[in-house]
Amino acid sequence: MITLLGWGPAALWVAVLFLLSELPGAGVSLPADTDKLVHGGLYLILGLSLAWGKARIGSGVPVVVLLLMGVAYGALDEWHQSFVPERDVSVGDWAADSIGVMLGLLLFSSFSSRFRDDDAAPSE
DSSP states (O other): OHHHHHHHHHHHHHHHHHHHHTSOGGGOOOOTTOHHHHHHHHHHHHHHHHHHHHHHHTOOOOHHHHHHHHHHHHHHHHHHHTTSTTOOOOHHHHHHHHHHHHHHHHHHHHHOGGGOGGGGSOOO
16 A cells, blocks of 8 residues: 555656647647646656655665656657657657656755665664
8 A cells, every 4th residue: 555655646647648648739739939848847747756656665766767767758658659640759858858857856855855765874
């Protein structure tokens, strides 16, 4: 149950991202030049939820693994969009996704000592 509470928000957010990626390009209307900010913001939430999961269950998963998971999901999401009508793959969008995940992890770590990898190491 604790694992579900910890990783549940990240899993739920991945499902939301997948559903948003399913929208045909014509169904997505964003003001000009805001697309990268939207990508970054959506993936910032993913980074926060991954960090929350690590902190919530006291996971020994290294932060770099969480970052790689988020970056990999961003790449898979872009590839997925190649199958959606009027959507395409964009390296720029993937870069914005990756930056968003990294910022989410950094933001969480700046407010939570439970997140850091070296918490278990005794201090002398």
